[in-house]
Each structure stands twice: as structure tokens, then as C-alpha cells.
Amino acid sequence: MLETLVININQKGNIMEIKKIGVMGCGAMGLGVAQVCAQAGFPTVAVKATPGSTDKIRAGLDKSLSKMVERGKLAVEKKDATLGLLHFTTSEAEVADCDLIIESIIEDQEIKKALFQRLEGIVSPQALLTTNTSTLSVTALMAVCKHRERVAGLHFFNPAPIMKLVEIIHAFETSEDTIATLDQLCKKLGKDPVIVQDTTGFIVNRLLTPYMLSAIRLLEMGTGTIADIDHAMKSGAAHPMGPFELADYIGLDVVEAMTMNIYQDMHQPHVAPPHTLTRLVQLGYLGRKTNKGFYDYSVKPPIANPQLRHPVA
Numbered sequence: 087m088l089e090t091l092v093i094n095i096n097q098k099g100n101i102m103e104i105k106k107i108g109v110m111g112c113g114a115m116g117l118g119v120a121q122v123c124a125q126a127g128f129p130t131v132a133v134k135a136t137p138g139s140t141d142k143i144r145a146g147l148d149k150s151l152s153k154m155v156e157r158g159k160l161a162v163e164k165k166d167a168t169l170g171l172l173h174f175t176t177s178e179a180e181v182a183d184c185d186l187i188i189e190s191i192i193e194d195q196e197i198k199k200a201l202f203q204r205l206e207g208i209v210s211p212q213a214l215l216t217t218n219t220s221t222l223s224v225t226a227l228m229a230v231c232k233h234r235e236r237v238a239g240l241h242f243f244n245p246a247p248i249m250k251l252v253e254i255i256h257a258f259e260t261s262e263d264t265i266a267t268l269d270q271l272c273k274k275l276g277k278d279p280v281i282v283q284d285t286t287g288f289i290v291n292r293l294l295t296p297y298m299l300s301a302i303r304l305l306e307m308g309t310g311t312i313a314d315i316d317h318a319m320k321s322g323a324a325h326p327m328g329p330f331e332l333a334d335y336i337g338l339d340v341v342e343a344m345t346m347n348i349y350q351d352m353h354q355p356h357v358a359p360p361h362t363l364t365r366l367v368q369l370g371y372l373g374r375k376t377n378k379g380f381y382d383y384s385v386k387p388p389i390a391n392p393q394l395r396h397p398v399a
């Protein structure tokens with residue numbers, strides 16, 4: 087069912103003070119969001135959602151910040167300050183004194199719902215609870231919470247330290263105070279926020295997902311090769327990446343999850359998951375993060391995945 091309820095998103099709310107931020111999940115997005123928060127001067131607790139040491143994660147971030155210092159893009163003092171403000175842990179309880187939680191774990195509604203329920207037992211009733219979901223209903227996550235007015239979406243883009251846009255998702259019972267606070271916070275993080283009603287895929291993924299799916303269908307029809315379709319969109323439509331490069335960059339599991347959520351909402355054939363996408367995810371070829379997806383990144387420069395000779399459907 088399409089969500090058609092129109093919420094007044096132009097009311098002005100009171101701004102609450104955010105002093106400390108908790109980020110749940112240290113995957114590609116969680117780590118990037120935690121970096122953004124600490125780089126903007128907020129003490130940040132980043133919770134690794136799966137067991138095991140956090141040393142590798144801190145070392146990886148240290149390395150990528152050092153590269154930025156080498157390239158002259160970050161002052162060494164800023165790098166040290168960022169790392170100093172970041173605390174990595176596997177204990178959810180350590181976000182107890184945070185004023186804002188940004189959840190960025192796996193794109194699975196039931197797992198996220200369970201996390202929101204646990205978080206309500208950990209943080210104060212005033213702390214804001216937000217999700218970085220790409221396409222899940224923020225209202226459905228809000229529904230499991232007691233203090234629904236403080237629940238909203240805070241959708242960053244990949245890579246979070248570079249991309250300026252953040253979609254602030256106004257769900258069914260989100261308060262104007264929550265929205266106003268998140269709007270100001272995003273600006274403090276150096277971001278460029280837009281307030282969006284809770285519609286599956288919000289603005290960007292609602293438009294981008296069907297576009298990537300159409301490219302996969304063109305490949306399946308034999309209209310063009312992966313490289314030709316990407317080249318056409320870069321050279322002809324001035325896109326910085328072609329649709330296959332973009333899908334690999336996002337992660338094909340994430341693209342598939344977005345597709346399923348949008349399909350379940352719209353029930354239209356053009357947003358059903360294409361055969362090739364399903365098969366790649368089943369095989370564990372998830373794009374850049376696994377070194378193989380529509381492209382094979384184990385060779386330089388990457389080549390189109392040789393297993394994807396068409397017709398593939």
C-alpha cells in the first residue's frame with residue numbers, strides 16, 4: 087500500500103541539546119556516520135553490533151584518516167581529535183548517556199525493531215532514536231517504541247563523510263521538536279538536510295532503485311554490456327557513476343533489500359527484483375565489499391564480471 091497520509095512538516099519545533107551521540111553498527115555506513123559525528127566535535131560511542139574485537143575497526147579508520155592527512159585534506163590535530171572523541175565498544179549499554187542514537191545495523195526490519203526496543207530500556211526517555219535505514223518504514227520501527235515522538239529517520243549517503251545530503255524522515259508520530267533538533271544537528275555535522283515524509287525509499291532511493299533495476303533488465307535483454315550501459319549514463323547523462331558501478335558501491339545485498347521493500351510497497355513489476363540481482367546476492371557477490379559484483383575488483387582496473395555473459399535470465 088502506498089502511504090498517502092500528508093503530515094505537516096513545516097511546523098517549527100523547539101531544539102533539544104545534543105551533547106553525545108551513539109552509533110549502532112560499525113559497517114560501511116555506521117563507521118562513516120560515527121566519523122562524521124566525531125569530526126564535528128561530538129563525543130561518539132560506536133557500537134559494533136557483532137561480537138569480536140573493535141581494534142581492527144579503529145585501526146582501519148586511523149589508516150583512512152592518516153591518508154587524508156597525507157593528502158592535505160585533514161589537519162593532523164583534527165585527526166587526533168576525531169579519534170579521541172570516538173569510543174568503540176561491543177556493549178550496547180555504553181550508549182546510556184547519549185542524547186541521540188543513530189542506528190545503522192543490517193537492513194532487516196525485525197532485527198532493527200528488536201534493537202529499538204532494547205534501546206528504549208537503555209537510554210533516557212528524552213534521547214532521540216533514529217535509523218539510517220535506506221527503505222524500511224520508520225513508522226514500523228516507531229510502532230514498537232513507547233516514546234514514539236522521539237523516533238525519526240536520519241538517512242546518510244555513502245560515503246557518509248563525503249556525501250552532503252541527509253534525509254530527515256518525519257514518521258507518523260515524530261514530534262516537531264525532534265525534527266527541528268535533527269535539522270540543526272545535521273547542519274552542525276556540515277550536512278545538507280532535507281525533511282521527507284516516511285515513504286518507502288524516501289526521495290533518493292525511491293528514484294534511484296528503479297533506475298538501477300532498469301539497467302539490470304537492459305543487461306538481461308542484451309541491450310548493452312555492463313561497461314557500455316555504465317559508459318552511456320556517465321557520458322550521456324553526466325552521472326558520476328554508471329548504474330552497475332553504483333549498485334556495486336552501495337552493496338548488492340543492500341540494493342536487493344531496498345528492492346524488496348519498495349516492491350512490497352508498490353506491487354509493480356518494474357520494481358520486482360531482477361533474476362541477475364537475486365543470483366549475485368545468493369552467490370555472495372555483493373559488489374565492492376566482497377571484491378565482486380557486476381564488476382570484478384580483484385583486477386585493476388576492474389573488469390565486468392565475466393560470469394555475467396548475457397542473456398543471463
Ligand SMILES: NC(=O)c1ccc[n+]([C@@H]2O[C@H](COP(=O)([O-])OP(=O)(O)OC[C@H]3O[C@@H](n4cnc5c(N)ncnc54)[C@H](O)[C@@H]3O)[C@@H](O)[C@H]2O)c1
Binds near residue numbers: 116194220241
Ligand atoms: N550501503 C549504502 O549505500 C547505505 C546508504 C545509506 C544507508 N544504508 C543503510 O545503513 C545500514 C547499514 O548498511 P551498511 O551499508 O553499513 O551495511 P554493512 O553490511 O556494511 O554493515 C551492516 C552492519 O550490520 C551488522 N550486522 C550484521 N548482522 C547483524 C545482526 N544479525 N544483528 C545486528 N547487526 C548485524 C554488521 O556487523 C555491520 O556492522 C542499513 O540499514 C542500510 O540500508 C546503507
